[in-house]
Amino acid sequence: MSGYRSTTKLALASSQPSVKTVSEQPAIQVSNLSIVFDTNRGQMIAVDRVSFDVAAGEFVCIVGPSGCGKSTVLNTIAGLEVPFEGEILVEGSPVGHPRPDIGMVFQQPHLFPWKSVRRNIAHGPRMLGKSAKEAGAIADDLIAMIGLKRFADAYPNTLSGGMQQRVAIARALANEPRVLLMDEPFGALDAQTRAVMQDNLLELRDRIKATIVFVTHDIDEAIVLADRVLIMSAGPGRILREIAVNLPRPRSSAILIEPTYLALKRDCLEVIRAEGLRAFNQSDSS
Amino acid sequence: MEIGAEAIVQNQTPKRAAVTTGADRPGRRPSSGRFRRLNVLVGVLSIPLFIILWELTSRSGIVNMVLFPPPTVVAAAVLEWMRSGQFFWDVAASLYRVTAGFLLGSALGVLLGILTGQFPVVSSLLSPLFQILRPIPPIAFVPIVILWFGLSEAGKLFLVVWGVFFTVWLSTHIGVQKVDRGLIRAALMLGTPRRQMLQEIILLGALPYIVVGLRTAVSISFYTLVAAELAGTFAGVVYRIEIAQQNLQTGQVMGGLAALGLISFIADRLFAALAERTVWWR
Incomplete structure (x- = not known):
């Protein structure tokens, strides 16, 4: 997975203070975001007055049960979910339509089946007006970074689920987005592949400068990856608690047995259990 | 890592498979091989056996040989047809009608399929109309086509285009609508x-759907060709069959049917080969 070519970049990136820098302006500012869906049983409040900031270079995970609106929040930041109330600023400017400085990785890889790995990754740069040669060079760099050189000319249907998702990540990075949004990208993978992918992502993250917002329902995944975890509740979606993850970096999935890690996990679980109980009692009485 | 996981799975499955086959059917294997060889042999003999049986039946006196001529007579009629030079012109005329009608009908079908699949307004305008016209068998249009176009080539073309159009339109329309919305979202996020x-x-x-529609349309274009040529013309394979029928040249009739079957079969196979290359990523 790691090559000689990348180690220099890695050293460069880690020598810069990446996480704790508080720049004058957060990369993402979400204020009073509410999203209401029209269903056949009337209006449903999916997300209720959610506010949070993400600092430049920060890695934030949003955790919550399915249906809590965490994916909807992400899609809204991406500019894919249009009607919403409140304000979302990414890099200082309001969102409302997809922007090339915002990259997105979905739960399914959604690779273009008719394009080879190289052409899939080169798609973004091509669409932004780069020549085929430039786009190809960008793609080749990223292919080396995700360790799929042997599969550069393969078509997606010949790759495993984990490989496909690596290509999807590389494809999202090809436009050098300032903000990378990830919607349960490892949710469809088996446990072993998922652990490897988490380590890969942390490694990759050291080399790119993007701010990352990562949605998952897996608390372990959130704590391993994030600088900060936002815990959401369901029906309507709200942010219950914000937990800073002060575990040292570089991290790997090996921290899963550290005492400090376990303490953090207990905090998260308590919040989630209390909320689950509340939701259960509420649905019981209504 | 994935490779490692695969290796584990591979190590386990053959063992399990070996256990089950070893336990309950040790004696089946050789006979299944014999069956396969028998199947191949029977498959090779299928058509020759049919032809021999046909020849014997025709010559046995059970049936009227004029109405049910043996394959040898049919072959002689086809050779005569070829030698007269009519065969070439008949095949050319029929192929021209099928090809021109197929190309025109498909082009219209794909174009309108994209429009109705992509734009709800166009779909609301045209889909109800197309859905009403589509189930009418194209052959039923022969009388009105004769009224409109007489015996001209335009009438033949109209029938084949009509037959091809609706199939290609529908499959393109469905194909466009079934395009994975996730791909569109991904493309949007990448700045498309x-x-x-x-x-x-x-x-x-939509291409895989369109290709399936086009392949169905190949055989439909041959069905409608039959109707078009029976409606009256001056050359063509089906026209020749009809003339031979009027002269009670049953051998020629059967030869014409065989020729039509062969041409249609080759067209289908060629298209299947082409289709495989069109959807190159499968």
């Missing part, structure tokens, strides 16, 4: 302009 979405994503996403 909406006006390039058609060529970058939708056409290719």
